[in-house]
Amino acid sequence: MSSSQRSGPPTSARNGPLRVIGGSIRRLYTDATKLDRTQSDPVVAGRNALGLVIPLAIGGLLGHPGLGVQSAIGALQTAFADRPGPYRLRMARMLTSALAAGLTAALAAGFGHSLALSALLLAVCAFSAGLLVMFGPSAAQVGVAATGCALILGHIPERPLAAIDTGLLVFAGGVVQMLLAITAWPLRRHGPERRALAGLYRELADLAAEPIDSSVSPPLGETIAQTRAVLTGAGRDHGPSVEAYRVLLDEAVRARQDILALSAYADRLEVDGNSASAATLYDALTTAASVLARIADALAAGRTPGEREYRETLEIASGIGRSEVLGESLTERAAADRRASLVSQLRAMVQTARTGAGEGSTDEDVESAKGVRRLRDPIAVLRANLDVRSPALRYAVRLGVLVPLTDILTRVGGFDRGYWISLTILVVLRPDFGATFQRSLQRVIGTLIGLLLASVIVHYLLGDGVAPLILLVGIFFFGMRLAGPNNMGLSSICLSALVVALLSIAGIPAHTTVVDRAVATVIGGAIALLASLLFPTWERSQVADRLTELMGAYRDYLQTMVDPRATAAQRSSVRSRSRLARSNAEASLDRARSEPVNSQGILEVGGAVLANSHRLVHALTAIDATRRARDAYRDVPQFRDLVTAVLQQLHLLQGALQGEEIKEKSTLRRFQVELAAAYADLLPGVPIDRAAEYAYGATVIEATDRLVDSVDTITAVLHDAGDDLRLTTAGGDSA
Structure with a gap:
């Protein structure tokens, strides 16, 4: 890095911390007002709201609304x-x-006297x-649910039998x-699997229909991961339909x-002035998109074509490129x-979808698959995280100390409904400071809005009627579930209003909960932020x-791709x-x-590395697509x-x-030039009808050129970062 570049601190540093904090607040507002539709489902939200209303309604009809509230807590x-x-x-997850x-x-109510x-x-x-955060959101939710119940009901002590x-x-x-969540199981046993695959195939159709920019992360990665989790998670069924779903996922x-590679070839041909061949490839991708859309529709509808x-869909797929012969250039042969x-x-795909779309049309074997190895051993994951440097362990220690400590202090101090302080800490505190900072502010602001909104509605509009209050609970819970887990602002508004309505059903007047819970929420959010600052895990x-880890994963990807011993x-x-x-x-x-701290240096370096890594993985994907590495x-x-x-350079x-x-430069380009020369000697004069036999060479020349360029660029970025990167990594968690 030149001396001119090192002559002074970054612009953001010269402008002081206010600019950094201001940017964080602007992002906070954007996150708080954004509804992430990928994380919410109106059907699920409505079903969950109904599940909350049912026990409340039963308790009201029996004349014991308090019992209905206790059951509603579990719901x-x-x-x-x-x-x-x-x-x-x-079913297994929800029952757990x-x-x-x-x-x-039961334990909390029984222990409430002590x-x-x-x-x-x-x-x-x-x-x-x-600790459960290391196993994913589903496992973490079980822990949060158990702790939340213990907090709330621990303040309502019972005798042993009553506690049971x-x-x-x-x-x-x-x-x-x-029961509401699995109502459709006997009729449409594999509805979730079909819907997940249908969504994947729709996105795949969109991918084929639209040009792809190789400078961005390869699309569909997250969708593929989510679909694979649905199809291969614990508790899965086995049989013709489910096996067809797994084949459809692998084919996708x-x-x-292939779609990524074809799109890149079409772009290259267009840049080179070969518009005719580029148009041929675009037409092939458009036709492929129509076939994929048909498969998605059949899966979504659950019908056998x-x-x-x-026959019509199979003929459309088979006819792609049948009468359109490409030229003899390297790119055209590869295409x-x-x-x-x-x-x-x-x-x-078309052939397999006949079995997968029409679920239930044949008898299915539900015996467990034997010899299936789990990709993640829970014991190994737990052992790896029992380290003071692990964010999960630090997070667990914070919760394990702060939640009971604040509960003890509020009990001893006689703070009315002080468990909301502990509950706020439980919900707000996250493993990293950035998420805690955002969630704290969003929860405090959302809680105040929700308390005022619900108190006005309950106290001045609804009065003491139980039925309207139960309906209000359902509406607010629907809104909370629709907001999704990532929008703490909207969720907090609905949760606060929901609690006001629930407490009103239990006989606690709405206006008496406003001040207590507002103060408790502010205190809990402040304690969560303070805990993060005292023992911070800065995301930077x-x-x-x-x-x-990303470079290591790509290194493993390439290593496995060429390993003859690697299994599918x-x-x-x-x-x-x-x-x-x-x-x-x-x-x-x-x-x-x-984060409200100056981390501009690592952000710039990280952004540059990530941007160039997208080109790297596009190149790896193109080589992998040939299945001949x-x-x-x-x-x-x-x-x-x-x-x-x-492989050595990635290391x-x-x-x-x-x-x-x-070092600033690597020797990769020399190896790539030698490889290109070796393959080029094979290609001249090869008849067009044998193009596929040698097309792999053209693919390798194209892909390795992008591979080497991206790795060399990342090398230059890290070399130029120099001392700045070393200072950042050596700084650890210091603020």
Whole structure:
């Protein structure tokens, strides 16, 4: 880096922290007013609202609204475990959540007379809830549900037998939610699987219909990961339909590679002035999009295509490129090979979709698959996170200390409904400061708005009628579920209003909860922020680690691609890990941008590395799409030398991201030129009807050119970052 570049601090630093904080507040407002439709489903929200209203209505009809409120607590907590997935998995997840909520509710009510036992129960629940984040949102929700029940019902002590009754009521409310969630199971056993695949195929059709920019992250990665989780999660069924769904997923992954490659070839041909061949490829992609859309429609509707429709769709897929012969240039030969591959994928999709779309038309074997290895061993994951450097462990310790400590202090101090302080900490506190900062402010502001809104409605408009209050609870819970888990602002407005209505049903006047809960929420949010500042996990200190993992994942991807011993399951697993690593890196950069501290240096470096890594993975995907990388690695010395050099350079990039020095330039380009020369000697004079046999060489020349360019650019970025990057990585968690 030149001396002129080092002559002064960054612009953002010269302008002081106010500009950084101002940017964080602007992003906070944007997040608070944004409704993420990908994280919400009106049908699920309506179903959960009904599940909350049912126990309240039963309690009201029996003349015991307080019992209905206790059961509604279980329904409310269990609703958050109603996530997409197979019905069997959804049932197991929701039953587990309901059981955990009911068990801790009984213990909390029974221990309520003892301050020490209540604190011990809260410490165990809160610490466990913190550790469960390492296993994903579904597991974390079970922990939050159990701790929330313990907090609320621990302030309503009961005798042992009455405490058991309370636990059973809470569990019963959760069971009601679970039954509503799986109502369609006997009729449409695989509805979630079909809908997930239909969504994937629609996005795949859109991908084929629209030009793709290779400078951005390859699309559909998140959708593929979510669909795979639905199809292969614990508790899955087995049988003809489900096996067809898994085949359709695998075919979609391979077709995505072909579509990305064909789109890149079409763009290259257009730039080179070969508009005719480019138009031919665009036409092929458009036709492919129509076939994919038909498959998506059949999956969404759950119907088996008729014989005429099936034959028509199969003929459309088979006819792609049949009468359009491409030229003899390197790009055209490679494109012809990819087009033929895509046609093969489309034919297989059409044939497989006949079984998958018409679920239930044949008897299905539901025996468990044998010999299936779990990709993530829970014991190994837990052991890896039992380290003071683990954000999950630090988060668990914070919760395990703060939740019971604040509950003890509010009990001793006689703070009316002081458990809302602990509950706010439980909901707001996150493993990193950026998320805690955003959630704290959004929850405080949302809570104040919700309290005022509901208090006015209940106190001045509805009065003491139970039926209108129950309806109001359903409306607010619908809004809360529709807002989704990522929008703490809207969720807090609805949750606060919902609590006011619930307490009114239980006999606590609406206006008496406003001030107490508002003060408790502000205090809880402030404590959560203070805890993050005293023992911070700044996301800016994690960016380099996430990028290191990304380079490692891409290195493993390339290594597995050329390994002759790698199985299909291993290749699928390494692709999934690459998508996950890319998602984690992107999310880490987004969170770092929200922190009210100066992290401009690492953000600029991280953004540049991530942008160029998109081109890197596009190149890897193009090579992988040929399904012949292992043969080339074995038979072509120049390809083997280049792959070895790229693997070594990616390893050096991992070290550079951790603060090690790196040379400004690599020798990759020399290896790529030698490889291109070796393949070019094979191509001249080859008849067009044998183009597919040698098209792999053209693909390799195209893809390795992009691969080397992207790796060299990342190398230059990290070399120029120099001391700035080393200072950032060495700084650890210091603010």
